[in-house]
Amino acid sequence: MKKYSAFAIAREALRHHTGWTRAWRDAQPKKRYDVIIIGAGGHGLATAYYLGKNFGITNVAILEKGWLGGGNTGRNTTIIRSNYLQDPSAAIYEKARSLYETMSQDLNYNVMFSPRGVIMLAQTHHEARGYQRTAHANALQGVKTEFIGPEKVKELVPIININGPRYPVLGGLWQARGGTARHDAVAWGYARACSDMGMDVIQKCEVTGIRSQGGKVVGVSTNRGDIDCDKLGMVVAGHSGHLADMAGFRLPIESVSLQALVSEPIKPCMDVVVMANTVHGYMSQSDKGEMVIGGGTDGYNNYTQRGSFHHIEETVRALIETFPMVSRLKMLRQWGGIVDVTGDRSPILSKTPVEGVFINCGWGTGGFKAIPGSGWAMAELMAKGRSPLTDAFGLNRFQEGRFIDESVAAGVAH
């Protein structure tokens, strides 16, 4: 792999950019791997990367039925934060956020991590008390957050209307080291690093069956033939239930569509991320100048990567009181991704009833921010059989009633 650097750009500029090579190999499937990861999105690629980097396991294939990072990795609103209430959540999300800080250097790939700060607005007294509680919890967890008053919110976000008639801004939970990153670059950077370690990133390779013998996995069937493996990681977000069905077990997951939209590009007007969970919308401004807006999920099961129009309307309508300027923006495009929502709105990183099969799913509406931490923890789980970061996120918690109840703690928008 050729290292990317300012020197490399200068060198290539002098020879008409003829020296750049492919960022990752277009690999063909081999007969057998030590580990197969299904799903070349952020979480799957990060899992493979840390298997190689932390545990020296490099005989790994990452199978992707579509194209690299073409699922929810390329469809999210790129928000990174770790201000969760429950200890297990704060641990894994803060691990992820801290890894984002150095990701560009680690991968030698610019993921454009922008720690611009994230505010979660408190627009009811209930919410204000909830976020003060979260701020105290974060202090104990070592996550740096702060509950700030409405004047400070206005100072950070000049375009905000803090005196809205229905939902005035009473304050906010401020995480100064939260922010955004370039979502495609996260997938591309991991893919390049994985490929460089000798791993095979295989696109257009759809898993059609999971083969096991005596309760232990022996390989997968794909549209490009059978591939054997010792260990299998399923990291496929919305399609987890479908894969679990192939392996013969059920999941406490329903797949629904989550939509986002962007406006026309405008001059810089908001340099932080703002989430308004009471009215159910969140917004940031991309480097291109587009306002990136996300809202809530549809209520019904869906695999079509599109949602119902009225959710888009509700999201924009909700933001207009708090951001009056939104009313004069043209919206450019809208899309949907299929998110895997669990009963307690927390992820599952777990062994499964099939020996050798591990699952990483259930990130629901908030997976992007967790990518490096999720990969780090999943790699440890797959290599060593357990990880302190995943202990609380096992499948057995639903039977034992040991929930990680972030649906209450974090409100709705993850």
Place this chain on the structure above:
Amino acid sequence: MLILTCPNCGITAEETEFHAGGEAHLTRFGPGASDDDFEQYLFMRDNPKGVHFERWRHVYGCGKWFHAARDTMTLEIFGTYTAQTSTVPQNIIDKITDRRPDWQPPETA
């Protein structure tokens, strides 16, 4: 946008008049049930890619619950039927097999 017909009051309307209520035909377990049965009832879901039986409520109409058969890959609605049944009516199964000849009714249906 989905367009549903409420079998209770006969009105056909788009989905904002209704509220989705999740998977239908779950076997309910309560006190005295095993942990496994209770977990299956409370949390485990089929979540199929394809034909899905689900509950809906006509919230901004008659207020009553009903069931729908819908394809989660195409959003096609095969039909709606009463919630006062633990099995899928034959006419709904016929409509589905008419459109999806390879489809097999699940054991729970």
